[in-house]
Amino acid sequence: MEKLERLNNKEIKEIIDKLKENKKYKEFKEMLFDDFEEHKIVYxxxxxxxxxxxxxxxxxxxxxxxxxxxxxxTYLMEEDAGFPQ
Structure with missing residues (x-):
């Protein structure tokens, strides 16, 4: 996958507002929660x-x-594995 360009604040707000309008925002928030809970992904x-x-x-x-x-x-994975003690 090619590198994704950062968005400016106006672009972020427009997309988030659109997602909230079409009820998809919650779906994406749940994806982020799953990424953290299931895979220990921090952004x-x-x-x-x-x-x-x-x-x-x-x-x-x-x-x-x-x-x-x-x-x-890495910190989360080490914590789950019991490091450091």
Missing amino acids: KVSDDEIIALAYKNDTIPFKMKEYYDWQQI
Whole structure:
């Protein structure tokens, strides 16, 4: 997948407002919750920006690896594995 360009605040607001109107916003929020709960994925940017980027690029947040916060993900994985003690 090619690198996704960041959106400006106006673009984010427009997309989020559109998603709230067509009732898809909750679906994307649930995807983010599942990404965290099931896969320990933490994103570097706000939830709304991840949702807007995913919607604009016709993908799902989980596939947007360039926006993963790998350091936080590593901490969570180590915590789950019992490190450090």
